[in-house]
Amino acid sequence: MKKYISIIIILSLSLFLISACESGDQSSQKSITVAEQYGLAYAPVQLIKELQLLEELDPDLKVKWKQLSNTTSIRESMLAGEVDAAFMAIPPFLIAKDKGMEWKIISGLSESPLGLMTNRDYINSLADFKAEDKIALPQPGSIQHILLSMAAQRNYGETDKFDNRLLTMNHPDAMNALLAGREVSAHFASPPYLFMESKEEGIKKILSGSEAFGGDFTFIIGVSTEEFYQQQSENYILFYKALMEAIKFIDQNPVQAAELLADNYDLSQAEMKEYLSWPGMKFTSNIKGLEKFIAFMTAEGYLEENDYQRSELIFEEKLAVEENVTALEKGAQQNE
Amino acid sequence: MGNVKVSSYLELKNINKSFKTEKGSKIALNNINLQIKENEFLTILGPSGCGKSTLLKIIGGFIRADSGQLLKNKKELKTAGLDRIMLFQDFEQLFPWQKVIGNVSFAVKAAAKNEKDKLTKAQIKEKSLKYLSEVKLTDYQNYYPHQLSGGMKQRVALARTLAAGGEIMLMDEPFGSVDSQTRQELQQLLAHLWQEEERTIIFVTHAIREAVFLSERIVLMKNEPGEILEVVENKLPHPRGHSSQFNQLFEELQARLQD
Amino acid sequence: MSNKYWQRLIWIIVLAMLWQLTALSGTFSEMIFPGLDQIFLALIESLEDGVLIKQIGFSLSIIIQGLFIATAAALILALTAYFSKSAAGLIETLTALAHPLPGIALMPLILIWFGSGKTAILIVIIHSVLWPLILNLNTGFNSIPDIYTLIAKNYRLNKLEFMFKILIPASLPYFISGLKIAWARSWRALISAEMLFGAINSLGGLGWYIFQKRVFFDLPGVFAGIIVIIVIGVTVEDFIFKKLETKTVKKWGMLK
Numbered sequence: 001m002k003k004y005i006s007i008i009i010i011l012s013l014s015l016f017l018i019s020a021c022e023s024g025d026q027s028s029q030k031s032i033t034v035a036e037q038y039g040l041a042y043a044p045v046q047l048i049k050e051l052q053l054l055e056e057l058d059p060d061l062k063v064k065w066k067q068l069s070n071t072t073s074i075r076e077s078m079l080a081g082e083v084d085a086a087f088m089a090i091p092p093f094l095i096a097k098d099k100g101m102e103w104k105i106i107s108g109l110s111e112s113p114l115g116l117m118t119n120r121d122y123i124n125s126l127a128d129f130k131a132e133d134k135i136a137l138p139q140p141g142s143i144q145h146i147l148l149s150m151a152a153q154r155n156y157g158e159t160d161k162f163d164n165r166l167l168t169m170n171h172p173d174a175m176n177a178l179l180a181g182r183e184v185s186a187h188f189a190s191p192p193y194l195f196m197e198s199k200e201e202g203i204k205k206i207l208s209g210s211e212a213f214g215g216d217f218t219f220i221i222g223v224s225t226e227e228f229y230q231q232q233s234e235n236y237i238l239f240y241k242a243l244m245e246a247i248k249f250i251d252q253n254p255v256q257a258a259e260l261l262a263d264n265y266d267l268s269q270a271e272m273k274e275y276l277s278w279p280g281m282k283f284t285s286n287i288k289g290l291e292k293f294i295a296f297m298t299a300e301g302y303l304e305e306n307d308y309q310r311s312e313l314i315f316e317e318k319l320a321v322e323e324n325v326t327a328l329e330k331g332a333q334q335n336e
Numbered sequence: 337m338g339n340v341k342v343s344s345y346l347e348l349k350n351i352n353k354s355f356k357t358e359k360g361s362k363i364a365l366n367n368i369n370l371q372i373k374e375n376e377f378l379t380i381l382g383p384s385g386c387g388k389s390t391l392l393k394i395i396g397g398f399i400r401a402d403s404g405q406l407l408k409n410k411k412e413l414k415t416a417g418l419d420r421i422m423l424f425q426d427f428e429q430l431f432p433w434q435k436v437i438g439n440v441s442f443a444v445k446a447a448a449k450n451e452k453d454k455l456t457k458a459q460i461k462e463k464s465l466k467y468l469s470e471v472k473l474t475d476y477q478n479y480y481p482h483q484l485s486g487g488m489k490q491r492v493a494l495a496r497t498l499a500a501g502g503e504i505m506l507m508d509e510p511f512g513s514v515d516s517q518t519r520q521e522l523q524q525l526l527a528h529l530w531q532e533e534e535r536t537i538i539f540v541t542h543a544i545r546e547a548v549f550l551s552e553r554i555v556l557m558k559n560e561p562g563e564i565l566e567v568v569e570n571k572l573p574h575p576r577g578h579s580s581q582f583n584q585l586f587e588e589l590q591a592r593l594q595d
Numbered sequence: 596m597s598n599k600y601w602q603r604l605i606w607i608i609v610l611a612m613l614w615q616l617t618a619l620s621g622t623f624s625e626m627i628f629p630g631l632d633q634i635f636l637a638l639i640e641s642l643e644d645g646v647l648i649k650q651i652g653f654s655l656s657i658i659i660q661g662l663f664i665a666t667a668a669a670l671i672l673a674l675t676a677y678f679s680k681s682a683a684g685l686i687e688t689l690t691a692l693a694h695p696l697p698g699i700a701l702m703p704l705i706l707i708w709f710g711s712g713k714t715a716i717l718i719v720i721i722h723s724v725l726w727p728l729i730l731n732l733n734t735g736f737n738s739i740p741d742i743y744t745l746i747a748k749n750y751r752l753n754k755l756e757f758m759f760k761i762l763i764p765a766s767l768p769y770f771i772s773g774l775k776i777a778w779a780r781s782w783r784a785l786i787s788a789e790m791l792f793g794a795i796n797s798l799g800g801l802g803w804y805i806f807q808k809r810v811f812f813d814l815p816g817v818f819a820g821i822i823v824i825i826v827i828g829v830t831v832e833d834f835i836f837k838k839l840e841t842k843t844v845k846k847w848g849m850l851k
Binding site: 420 | 742748752760761764765843850
């Protein structure tokens with residue numbers, strides 16, 4: 001009997017020790033961990049790293065960069081408290097928010113062309129897909145999946161028409177598979193893969209992101225946790241400022257940005273310049289299309305709640321800027 | 337008492353066998369010549385290392401002699417076969433995954449196949465039970481070997497050896513691993529069975545008493561190198577017990593072996 | 596024997612209570628550490644709408660197929676290696692090279708060569724089962740008492756008779772322990788492969804179910820899937836294999 005009691009005590013103790021360790025690390029330190037992902041749409045984030053914008057704003061700030069390969073791991077990392085700021089598309093953000101994740105949008109990052117690329121001759125539109133044609137995209141619930149579902153809904157009234165034909169593949173593997181021409185018939189691609197694929201013979205685009213969405217939308221947003229925002233508000237503001245700087249820089253100096261980042265993306269400077277100025281690539285902190293995403297995803301059951309206020313979804317700084325902009329616009333209108 | 341025929345039945349001519357050891361070559365058997373009569377009970381008696389097991393294995397066809405001939409009815413024997421069935425000392429000679437009766441019917445089936453006989457399931461069972469009853473184990477037919485004592489296992493093995501129907505039965509110290517009382521019971525059983533059936537039995541042992549009890553002729557062997565000393569006749573009448581002649585023969589053999 | 600099961604049950608209840616206490620204490624956020632009530636709710640929901648049952652059926656049917664094929668192949672290969680020295684060299688080398696490879700490491704290759712359909716998953720399962728089985732069968736065959744070989748010679752058994760009457764029954768303990776290892780490895784590999792390979796006609800198996808729950812941020816659902824995996828694993832090992840052993844090697848007194 002004694003043996004059993006001591007085992008239970010040890011188990012409980014270890015559990016409390018683990019949780020104690022966790023909280024120990026989160027005392028007000030001057031540090032921020034940012035998740036980075038590969039993709040042209042994240043270019044301004046890379047600029048923050050390249051130009052050391054955060055260190056410039058505050059030399060005491062410890063900046064850690066964490067390379068993560070997909071949105072799901074970023075989400076889990078943030079939940080575990082390992083990542084303070086990250087970037088992703090709107091649908092994955094909404095899905096987690098809906099399930100109770102306490103995070104909000106920092107700001108928009110980029111709008112980008114997206115496209116459904118196919119290697120099969122007989123496919124010229126969504127109508128031509130056969131049962132055995134597989135579509136590669138990053139994961140269910142990704143923006144690519146949602147866009148595809150939107151197109152399916154609009155054209156066929158069936159949101160999940162293509163759900164049985166999805167292959168979960170990251171972009172590099174998907175591109176290889178698409179070019180190999182066997183297993184995968186189509187790839188919902190984003191830059192730079194989208195651009196690389198469109199240069200290949202035999203690959204054509206049959207659906208663009210904006211066609212699927214029915215308009216313009218923000219591709220990548222920046223997100224952060226409530227905890228980070230409230231408990232390290234100084235660091236949050238520093239990050240916000242750095243982010244705004246980076247976006248402004250790349251928007252106004254695309255050529256210079258291309259030179260700085262080409263190596264990082266393993267592209268030639270010429271390619272980098274071409275891709276950054278591709279029609280549809282836009283780096284801005286505006287957030288477009290949020291309501292439409294919410295409406296669609298709620299109607300189709302991806303989200304349960306449907307009456308989100310903007311203030312529930314976006315951190316104040318951005319809201320404040322938006323209000324200023326709106327006020328300015330109103331002011332400009334009044335002055336006319 | 338079995339019918340003992342005189343003509344050349346089983347013959348060993350100039351059998352030689354050596355083994356390679358770490359120290360070089362060891363002569364296990366040196367120029368063995370032996371004639372075995374049909375239906376006799378022959379014992380090969382000697383100390384350990386004298387090559388008696390090796391000799392038995394050569395007769396059985398499990399080992400090849402380096403030189404010499406093994407002949408049965410003047411024909412050379414080259415391989416093992418059902419005509420010379422071996423009863424081992426090892427308790428593990430029974431198949432643990434078969435019941436007792438299954439172990440015996442294994443031999444019945446092998447014998448039938450050898451004689452190109454087709455038996456029905458019922459016939460196989462009948463035959464198996466017959467042999468089991470000869471070793472007085474009918475009640476244990478559905479037991480598994482691991483449930484039996486050592487002595488009982490050897491009885492089942494004996495039944496199996498009988499069931500194989502071989503004219504010659506080779507026995508390699510089969511009772512060496514059981515206690516002395518069980519050993520005596522088994523010896524009595526074997527002696528009784530040999531008198532009932534017509535089989536040639538070649539029995540290897542180092543126990544003098546066992547040799548005297550069981551056999552008609554005793555081949556005495558010495559070791560280093562393994563050779564036949566002499567062949568001694570045993571004309572004691574059955575059933576054999578502790579008579580003065582018994583003891584006399586025992587002491588004679590003991591003396592011979594001690595040289 | 597039932598004593599051991601009671602003990603197990605009590606420990607499971609203790610652990611479950613510890614879990615629930617930790618969840619309720621709020622030490623961890625509800626997102627990372629859902630309470631047992633949430634998990635069971637998720638489990639019951641999935642069971643009710645039939646989704647989980649279908650996925651379980653899919654996973655089980657694939658693993659049974661894979662086990663079957665691989666066992667047959669292992670038997671053939673191991674028997675060949677037993678009877679032919681040159682074949683043995685080849686087969687043992689193949690086994691030595693392939694055995695340390697976890698199936699997951701091979702998945703990129705399998706994806707390229709076999710696509711991502713049912714065939715690919717079967718290959719992963721077969722790879723997980725084949726090598727430990729061959730190893731165990733090999734050891735088993737070579738560990739049978741020498742006396743059996745003498746008996747086979749004595750009774751003039753041909754190769755087939757020897758195989759079926761002696762070799763295979765004698766090595767059954769090794770076969771069963773090899774099968775246990777193979778099952779464990781293949782069950783794990785199956786779930787991982789399903790997570791990677793995605794759905795095939797809306798059926799992707801238990802691994803796919805968990806993956807879906809994960810990307811849609813349904814952590815209680817993930818745990819529900821995990822519980823199902825554990826339950827199935829334990830059932831097979833504690834019930835099916837135990838029964839098999841009782842009916843064979845235990846009955847024969849051949850337990851290693």
